[in-house]
Amino acid sequence: xxxSALTRELRLRLRHVVGPTIGGALLLYxxxxxxxxxxxxxxxxxxxxxxxxxxxxxxxxxxxxxxLAAQVMLLHPQSLDTDMLDEWARRxxxxxNPDEIFIFVKPDEAH
Numbered sequence: 001x002x003x004s005a006l007t008r009e010l011r012l013r014l015r016h017v018v019g020p021t022i023g024g025a026l027l028l029y030x031x032x033x034x035x036x037x038x039x040x041x042x043x044x045x046x047x048x049x050x051x052x053x054x055x056x057x058x059x060x061x062x063x064x065x066x067x068l069a070a071q072v073m074l075l076h077p078q079s080l081d082t083d084m085l086d087e088w089a090r091r092x093x094x095x096x097n098p099d100e101i102f103i104f105v106k107p108d109e110a111h
Contacts, residue, residue, distance in 0.1 A: 035041050074081040090096055
């Protein structure tokens, strides 16, 4: 009789403890993954930094593309610049007059 009363009391108390324990465990699980998960707050900061770096790279590449587009525009038949054509022909054909001096600069040192 003592054992049955004890087990009944234990079951009654366990019913009141199990629900909040499982709920607390689920809350901790969700909170952990919200901060440290693959798409959590810490990963979000890393992605923001990568996006900022990509935007800087995009602006550099866009500026380079615009400079190249401007040079290409000078070579179009409608707006042909004879000086640009002469410069490109000499550079590609490795041609120059005997009284000319050429100074070659690497592209990254040009600025």
